Amino acid sequence: MAEALAAKRAVQLATEMSFLRVMVEGDCKRVIQALQASGRSLMLYGHVLEDIRRVGSTLQICSFHHVFREGNLLAHSLARRAVLTADIDVWVEELPSDLDDVFRKYQ
Secondary structure, three states: OHHHHHHHHHHHHHHHOOOOEEEEEEOOHHHHHHHHOOOOOOOOOHHHHHHHHHHHOOOOEEEEEEOOHHHHHHHHHHHHHHHHHOOOOOOOOOOOHHHHHHHHHOO
16 A cells, blocks of 8 residues: 555656656555556555556656666665655755765666
8 A cells, every 4th residue: 555655646746746757666566567457456555546547647658667676775765764754855856965875876
């Protein structure tokens, strides 16, 4: 459910920022596969998946891709930081200084 809600917020944020092409990556294979599939999902959070697809359909391109957690370390670190600090900030151009090292590893 948490991964589905995170994907929903990502797609909503993309539309709020007027992005036209979005690639959503997640490390929960089950959620990504459900988002890639056509038709209704019978999962407990199927209504969230439908919301994601609905909002995503308003974009020119909205694709969903599975990545292993190790390949998405920055997103994992941001999520952990948000849980630990109840931080609701959004960074568009600069990362918090404590995550800059994580980002530089994958440039």
